[in-house]
Amino acid sequence: MNNRKKQRNRRIILIITVAIIVFSSISLIFSRTQWGIERMISDSIAVVEYYVIKKPIEFVSNLFNEYNELKDVYNENKILRAKLAAYASVEVNTDVLSNEIEDLKKITKLDHLPTEYNVKTATVIARDAGSWTNEITIDLGSMAGVSKDMVVVASKGMVGKVTSVTEVSATVQLLTTEKPISDLPVQIINGDQNIYGLLKRYDVESKCYEVTLLSNIDKLEDNAKVITSGLGGDQKAPKGIYIGTFEGLDSSRDGTTKTLKVKPAEDFSDLSYVSVVFRGNVDE
Incomplete structure (x- = not known):
C-alpha cells in the first residue's frame, strides 16, 4: 500500500517536473522569438x-x-x-x-611774363569735347575785371584770348582753334636780331603754329623763342608773352612767303588752371 502511494507521488512529481521544463522551454522559445x-x-x-x-x-x-x-x-x-x-x-x-x-x-610761379604785367588765376570750368581745341570757359568774369581780348596764359606760355565775358565767367579762344578770329602779331628772337610775323593758325598734323614772316630771313637759330610783339593796338596781345620755339621754316613755291613752324610752349591737352593777364597792378 505504501509502495503504491510512493510510486504515485513520484509519478506526480515527475509529471510536474516535466510540465515545468516543457512550459519553461516553450516560454523561452516564445520569448526569444x-x-x-x-x-x-x-x-x-x-x-x-x-x-x-x-x-x-x-x-x-x-x-x-x-x-x-x-x-x-x-x-x-x-x-x-x-x-x-x-x-x-x-x-x-x-x-x-x-x-x-x-x-x-x-x-602761381609764372616766369615767362614781363614784370609790368599781373595775373589773376582762374579755373577751367567747361571744355566741350566737340570744341576741345577751340575754346574753354573760366570762372572769372567782368566782376573780376576781365574784359574781351585779354590774354590768357598757363604755366608755360600763352594759350589764348578772351572772346566773350559774363559777370562771373569768360570764354577763351585757344591758339589751337581751327578758325582764329584774327592774326596774332609775334616776334622771333633770333640772337641779336628781332624778326616779326603773324601767327595765322595751328596745324593739327604737325602740331605747330604757322607764322607768316613779315621780313626776309635765310636762317634761324635752333629753338629760337617766339613771343607776342605787342604790335597792332589794344585789341592785340601785349608784348613779351611767351608762345613757343622755332621748329622749322617753309617757303612758298615762288619764294616770296616764308612760313615759320612754332612748337607751342604749353600742353593744351590738360588745362585745369589758367591766368588772365592784366596790365599794371591788380586788386586781388
Whole structure:
C-alpha cells in the first residue's frame, strides 16, 4: 500500500517536473522569438525614421547652414569690395588733388611774363569735347575785371584770348582753334636780331603754329623763342608773352612767303588752371 502511494507521488512529481521544463522551454522559445520580432520591427522603424525623417531634416539643416555661411562670405566680400572701392576713390582723389596742387604751384610761379604785367588765376570750368581745341570757359568774369581780348596764359606760355565775358565767367579762344578770329602779331628772337610775323593758325598734323614772316630771313637759330610783339593796338596781345620755339621754316613755291613752324610752349591737352593777364597792378 505504501509502495503504491510512493510510486504515485513520484509519478506526480515527475509529471510536474516535466510540465515545468516543457512550459519553461516553450516560454523561452516564445520569448526569444518575440524579442527577435520586436528587434526586427524596432530596427525597421529606426531605419525608416532615419531616412524618411531625420535624414531629410539633416539635409535641409545643412543646406541652411551652408546658405548662411555663403551669405556671410558674400556680405564680407561686399564689405571688402566697398572698402577697396573707397580706398581706390581716396587714392584717385589724392592723386587728383596732388596734380591740382602742382598745377596751382606752377601757375602761381609764372616766369615767362614781363614784370609790368599781373595775373589773376582762374579755373577751367567747361571744355566741350566737340570744341576741345577751340575754346574753354573760366570762372572769372567782368566782376573780376576781365574784359574781351585779354590774354590768357598757363604755366608755360600763352594759350589764348578772351572772346566773350559774363559777370562771373569768360570764354577763351585757344591758339589751337581751327578758325582764329584774327592774326596774332609775334616776334622771333633770333640772337641779336628781332624778326616779326603773324601767327595765322595751328596745324593739327604737325602740331605747330604757322607764322607768316613779315621780313626776309635765310636762317634761324635752333629753338629760337617766339613771343607776342605787342604790335597792332589794344585789341592785340601785349608784348613779351611767351608762345613757343622755332621748329622749322617753309617757303612758298615762288619764294616770296616764308612760313615759320612754332612748337607751342604749353600742353593744351590738360588745362585745369589758367591766368588772365592784366596790365599794371591788380586788386586781388
